[in-house]
Amino acid sequence: MTSMSLPAPMFSRNTVSIWGILKKCIGLELSKITMPIAFNEPLSFLQRITEYMEHTYLINRACSLSDSIERMQAVAAFAVSAVASQWDRTGKPFNPLLGETYELIREEQGFRLVSEQVSHHPPVSAFHAESLVGDFVFHGSIYPKLKFWGKSVEAEPKGTITLELLKHNEVYTWSNPFCCVHNIILGKLWIEQYGTVEILNHSTGDKCVLNFKPCGMFGKELHRVEGYIQDKSKKKLSVIYGKWTECIWSVDPQAYEANKKAEKKGDNKKHKQEEPDGAENDDADDMPEVQETVSVVPGSTLLWRIASRPAHSATMYNFTSFAMSLNELEPGMEALLAPTDCRLRPDIRAMENGNMEEASQEKERLEEKQRAARKERAKNDEEWSTRWFQMGMNPYTGSQDWLYTGGYFNRNYTDLPNIY
Numbered sequence: 093m094t095s096m097s098l099p100a101p102m103f104s105r106n107t108v109s110i111w112g113i114l115k116k117c118i119g120l121e122l123s124k125i126t127m128p129i130a131f132n133e134p135l136s137f138l139q140r141i142t143e144y145m146e147h148t149y150l151i152n153r154a155c156s157l158s159d160s161i162e163r164m165q166a167v168a169a170f171a172v173s174a175v176a177s178q179w180d181r182t183g184k185p186f187n188p189l190l191g192e193t194y195e196l197i198r199e200e201q202g203f204r205l206v207s208e209q210v211s212h213h214p215p216v217s218a219f220h221a222e223s224l225v226g227d228f229v230f231h232g233s234i235y236p237k238l239k240f241w242g243k244s245v246e247a248e249p250k251g252t253i254t255l256e257l258l259k260h261n262e263v264y265t266w267s268n269p270f271c272c273v274h275n276i277i278l279g280k281l282w283i284e285q286y287g288t289v290e291i292l293n294h295s296t297g298d299k300c301v302l303n304f305k306p307c308g309m310f311g312k313e314l315h316r317v318e319g320y321i322q323d324k325s326k327k328k329l330s331v332i333y334g335k336w337t338e339c340i341w342s343v344d345p346q347a348y349e350a351n352k353k354a355e356k357k358g359d360n361k362k363h364k365q366e367e368p369d370g371a372e373n374d375d376a377d378d379m380p381e382v383q384e385t386v387s388v389v390p391g392s393t394l395l396w397r398i399a400s401r402p403a404h405s406a407t408m409y410n411f412t413s414f415a416m417s418l419n420e421l422e423p424g425m426e427a428l429l430a431p432t433d434c435r436l437r438p439d440i441r442a443m444e445n446g447n448m449e450e451a452s453q454e455k456e457r458l459e460e461k462q463r464a465a466r467k468e469r470a471k472n473d474e475e476w477s478t479r480w481f482q483m484g485m486n487p488y489t490g491s492q493d494w495l496y497t498g499g500y501f502n503r504n505y506t507d508l509p510n511i512y
Contacts, residue, residue, distance in 0.1 A: 098134070098416055100446025101407040102183075129452045133183030133409040134444035136434040138194035138207045138217055139418045140185040141234055144253075145221055146414040147173035148201045150396060155227040155257055160296050161329050164321050165342050167255060167264050168300045169395035171291055172317055172336050175268055176398050179315075179337045180410040182273055182281035186440055186455070187215055189462050190476060191509040193432040195500065196418070199224065206500040210478045211235075212462070216251075218481040220496035229256045233481075233494040234268075243278075243377055247271045252489050263488045266291040269304040274377050284314070285336060294488045297324025302332060320345065332395070334386050343392040351389045419444055430505045432479075437512055458512065465509075479508065 150173060154166035188209035197204040207219035210233065218233040232253035239246045249268040256263050269287040286306040292299050302319035315335040320328045321342075331348040334340035402413050409415075421435050434440060439454035469476060480500050486493035 096402050096413055096416065097404065098408045098411070098444055100444070101404075102133075102409050129439075129443060129448060129455055131184050132186055132443065133181065133411075134440050134451075135185050135415065135418060136188045136192060136194065136437065136440060137185040137215075137236065138188050138192060138209065138219075139415075139434055141207065141217055141219055142194060142196050142205055142418060143177045143412070143415055144174035144219075144230075145196070145198070145201070145203060145205060146177060146412065147396065148198070148203050151223075151228050151230065151255065151257075152202060155223075155259060160260075160262070160293065160298060161321060161323075163257065163260065163262065164264075164291070164293060164298050164300050165330060165332065165393075165395055167293075168291055168302060168319075168321070168332050169340050170255075171253075171266055171268075171289060172302065172334075172340050173396050173398070175271070175285060176336050177412050177415060178271055178283055178285060180283060182283060183409045186437075188217060188434070189437075189458060189511045190466075191432055191479065191511050192434060192437070193430050193480065193500075194434045195429070202227075203230075204501065206480060206496070208478060208480045210481050210483075210494050212466075216494065218478075218494035218496075220481070223258075227258060229258065230254070231496060240276075243276065244272050244274045245276055247273075252486065252491065252493065254486060254488060254493075260295075262293060262295040264291055264293050265486075265489055279378065289319075298322070298329075299324075300332065304336065333389075334395075337398065339386055339397040340395045341386070341388060341392040342395055343389045347391045348389055428503065430500070430508060432508050432511055462511070465511075 147170060150166050150170035154163045154170070157163045157166060190209055190212040192209045194207045195205065202224045203221050204224060205219060205221035207217060210216050210218045214235050216233050216235045220231040222229050233251045235250040237248040237250050248270050252265050252267055254263065254265050266289050269285045269289055272284045272286070274282050274284065284307055286304045289302040289304065290299060291302070298321060300319060300321045302317055305313040305316045305318065307314035315337045317336050317340065318333045320332065321330040322328050328345045330342050331345050332340060332342050333348070399412070401410070402416065405411055419435055419440060426436070429435060439451045439458060442454055443451035480497060481494040482497050483492060484495040486495070
């Protein structure tokens with residue numbers, strides 16, 4: 093169904109000086125700074141968050157399991173898999189325009205999704221996905237808060253994600269880890285994700301705590317994820333471990349601890365003579381060597397393994413096959429789509445086709461058009477009204493959330509804003 097390739101390979105970024113732009117922004121938020129298009133990838137952030145759905149089979153697996161702890165394991169694997177496509181994705185997705193939408197229907201994976209850019213300052217993207225057979229609903233809103241720290245850009249994806257398994261009357265919520273792009277001035281770009289992700293099953297009180305580990309001094313922890321599932325009385329029932337770039341396993345806590353002790357004993361014998369050198373490198377924070385792959389504790393169960401990327405991924409923004417398909421306009425699609433859909437956005441389309449000049453001009457035109465529309469609304473005291481989502485109370489977390497109001501797939505798209 094989908095092509096395994098983009099229409100054109102990517103443009104070399106080496107010709108653009110990012111330092112001139114960024115030195116003015118140290119410690120500031122980046123959402124208001126206009127970046128040259130060379131640092132983008134030809135997808136909107138609405139399409140990027142759709143990549144959470146790449147491993148929907150894990151949600152379907154959770155729906156099919158009768159044991160709540162096994163369901164939590166499948167949900168934990170899904171939560172990790174949802175951020176796995178960030179690996180090596182050093183291009184910045186396009187900021188969605190206010191009112192921009194994206195839809196995706198995947199019969200073979202059994203879901204459909206709609207998303208909308210519901211706020212511009214701060215930039216907030218709301219999404220709602222549902223099973224085609226009524227098994228689950230998956231929704232949330234993300235505000236990617238970007239900060240620049242001199243050598244790196246850190247993104248904090250503020251917002252809660254909610255997964256409802258309808259047949260089990262279960263609701264899970266969590267937030268995604270931080271993501272950091274290193275060496276944006278000098279050296280090779282590389283990506284790290286870190287922070288604690290807590291998945292709560294609101295129906296049983298079970299909780300899964302996942303630590304996405306920062307890489308540490310010698311890079312031993314790079315990409316590692318380690319955590320556990322506990323029941324509501326805080327009894328540890330399962331250990332979850334692996335790498336978000338590779339695979340996730342679960343194992344009995346006793347077996348995990350015993351294995352760790354044995355490894356430590358072996359390590360202490362080996363490493364006595366190694367002394368760390370505290371050499372500081374001022375130029376680039378080199379990416380640590382990728383250490384040996386995940387060593388599997390005997391008795392572990394594999395929960396998820398990443399799919400390999402297409403052969404030419406490196407010249408195509410390090411996209412996965414799933415990502416490559418997201419901006420494709422299939423025959424007959426244009427007649428169906430909402431006129432606000434990202435696939436119809438001219439700057440992204442031009443960049444995907446390799447026309448960087450045109451892409452850059454179109455991006456400027458669209459941003460100017462958006463500014464003019466905002467001024468016009470201010471002049472007439474008009475409030476922007478969202479079309480498919482409304483601000484409301486998430487009944488599970490008790491906090492404000494953007495909730496889908498329904499109706500998108502009825503395909504009635506009169507009076508949508510003209511944003512392109």
